Amino acid sequence: MNEASRLLDGDLSAAELTILLERLKHDAALRDEISTEQLRRDALAGMRTMDNGYSLQILARLRELGAQRR
Amino acid sequence: MNGSDPLGDVDSALVARAIAGEEVAFELLVVKYQRRVAATVRRFVRDDRITEELTQDVFIRVYLALASFDQAGNFQAWLLTIARNLAKTYLRSPQNRLDDQPRESAAEDTIGSSDRVAPSPEEEAMAQQLFGRIDAEVAALPEVQRTALLMRELEGLDYGSISERLAMPVNTVKSHIHRAREAVALGLRELLGPTRDRRW
Numbered sequence: 001m002n003e004a005s006r007l008l009d010g011d012l013s014a015a016e017l018t019i020l021l022e023r024l025k026h027d028a029a030l031r032d033e034i035s036t037e038q039l040r041r042d043a044l045a046g047m048r049t050m051d052n053g054y055s056l057q058i059l060a061r062l063r064e065l066g067a068q069r070r
Numbered sequence: 071m072n073g074s075d076p077l078g079d080v081d082s083a084l085v086a087r088a089i090a091g092e093e094v095a096f097e098l099l100v101v102k103y104q105r106r107v108a109a110t111v112r113r114f115v116r117d118d119r120i121t122e123e124l125t126q127d128v129f130i131r132v133y134l135a136l137a138s139f140d141q142a143g144n145f146q147a148w149l150l151t152i153a154r155n156l157a158k159t160y161l162r163s164p165q166n167r168l169d170d171q172p173r174e175s176a177a178e179d180t181i182g183s184s185d186r187v188a189p190s191p192e193e194e195a196m197a198q199q200l201f202g203r204i205d206a207e208v209a210a211l212p213e214v215q216r217t218a219l220l221m222r223e224l225e226g227l228d229y230g231s232i233s234e235r236l237a238m239p240v241n242t243v244k245s246h247i248h249r250a251r252e253a254v255a256l257g258l259r260e261l262l263g264p265t266r267d268r269r270w
Contacts, residue, residue, distance in 0.1 A: 010080040024094045042225035047105040048201045054104040058129045
């Protein structure tokens, strides 16, 4: 089973999650794999929207917030 | 539990990592729940632009309140409660009433395909192609794989419950679902290459 599925199913161990989070910081292909797997799951559950840029917009706001707090 | 056991509740683990300062852990929670939050907000405000703004606001509030989340609790339930409360607060404001009325229904947690949020024409076309392909790929699966996959993704059943309903071992259920996911993923590969819809 691929890592995206194992992550979203809660099948990773704590040690594996640590490694995966570290990889996510610089592995765009892994980020794509996870977001695509989540999109497939959402679509099957009836939530049929593309990302619409929410992730990037939200994360940009969070970074601004973090910068302001520092 | 030791370090090699499955986490089970990955959300609580991600919350803990986010509180500890690992931003990427919270990013994962955003990727995981953005559509569910948007669909929840959309039921109240019925406006694409406001849905988008409130969805962002929900995640900002959640981020700021992470330390107050009971990690023994259900993150999704907590998140969606915040989403509903924010949408209701928005509607209570006199200047925001417009002609919107909350339309919280008994079937609130059954998310329908009408819960769409601000697609551009290009995204609309892409979405139609993509979701049509998903339907086709699921329809083409062997019946046992399709049944197990839909029990998991559509009904939200855990592997144990699916195992009981299909009268087969949990590992067999996992194997069917894994094969089904792989088959659907393979069918979508040309539509979801690394240059398409990269959002994160």
